[in-house]
Amino acid sequence: MIFARIKWLYAVIVIFSGMTLMIVTFYLLPKPYAVKFSAWFIRLLVFVPVQIKGSPDPDAQMYLINHQSDIDIGIMETITSKDLAWVAKKELFKVPFFGLVVRLPKDIALERESKTALVKLIKDCKDRLDHGRVITIFPEGTRTETGQMKPFKAGAKMVADKFSLKVQPVVLIATAWHFSNKRKIFNSGTMTAIYLDSFVADKSNPEWLNETREKMQHMYDSALLELPRYH
Template identity: 45%
Template sequence: MKIFAKIRGAYAALVIIICVTLNIFAFLLLPKRHYKKIKTFFTRSILKLLGIKVITEGHIDPQAKMLIMNHSSLIDIPVIEATYPYDMVWIAKKELFDMPFFGLLLKLPDNIRLDREDRKSLVHLLKESKEKSQHKVIAIFPEGTRARGNKLLPFKPGAKIIAEKLHLKVQPVVIVCARERFNSKTLELNTGIIKVKYLPSFTPDPQTEWLKELREKMQEILDKERQELCG
């Protein structure tokens, strides 16, 4: 019943707030070389306490330098951080960095700030992405925000520009049933499985419409996987 999903959702929100707070304090107290282990520990704790099991499918390419993912729930980031074996930095909008206290979750591990109102933001974005991609994987949601329905939002050009300018190898990732498990818009939690499907990696060809074609491919896979898994 929906009322129980709402009660579970309130519980989920409390769990996330507590784990994020503890995560931030761990960042403040421990050296940065431990940050990946810290993120893995707390994100796995969140998923376990929420009754969410993550299964992965496909080959994770250790040479990939950018992950391109669909985005439908706040739980997407814990799902990836809990299961992806390599350290990553997220590209996120400036407003999230500016949040009191909780913005530290993005600032302390040196994630990349995106200011959509600043015309010079693209230069800053490319500079930071180039520097960070030397040692970490760039993680981006090209939709720019969480999709409300079952259709992917149009992909913004940021991922295309970064990948082409920096010649990054890209690995697409399809996250299946995240919103069905935790709807962060309506704050409803339903325990169950989320699938993370890693698609073959590639080096983008600037002469093609690869980002548009990738969105169509990810939508096709998402539709098929949802029918089988989400119910």
């Protein structure tokens, strides 16, 4: 138990150091290299190779990703060269220190349960798209460590429908087994990230977001069966 806590504490220190590195180098490196550099710093020091399945679409304008762990962002940043614009709850932008991590790269603040905030979300997403960035969302809206994805929030669909975005789902497998702040655990080892086929958002289909969730859940469940370490 003590050794497990030490491993977790080591990972926390590495993650904190990586975020500090991003803040320090942000104005020294071209965008988005400070973010990528810090993400690679974390990945290499916590010894988590990533096996990538499927093919990233070079024309993708939005990524939808399931969310289990604090390291999900770092994993995604290292498996794509794209400049990602993360959508995160507004409260995170006000947290000391961590607020800088999301404010400096101009990630997108989302105020939950607010209709007026959705107007700002649309405007901010348009700005990031105009600058060649990829809108990146955890559509569940929060972490879940069970492997059962929560219902997807409507914000992702609203943005994708508004701009007819090319959407690519990405499924991360059992990242909470590798790192969980809630359970204070850390396990190194190879992670798996799966790019699903991309598609253009079709607002005439009101169910495409739910259908995407079902496809992502099916892929997650199938991949998990092939990875006995997580059983």
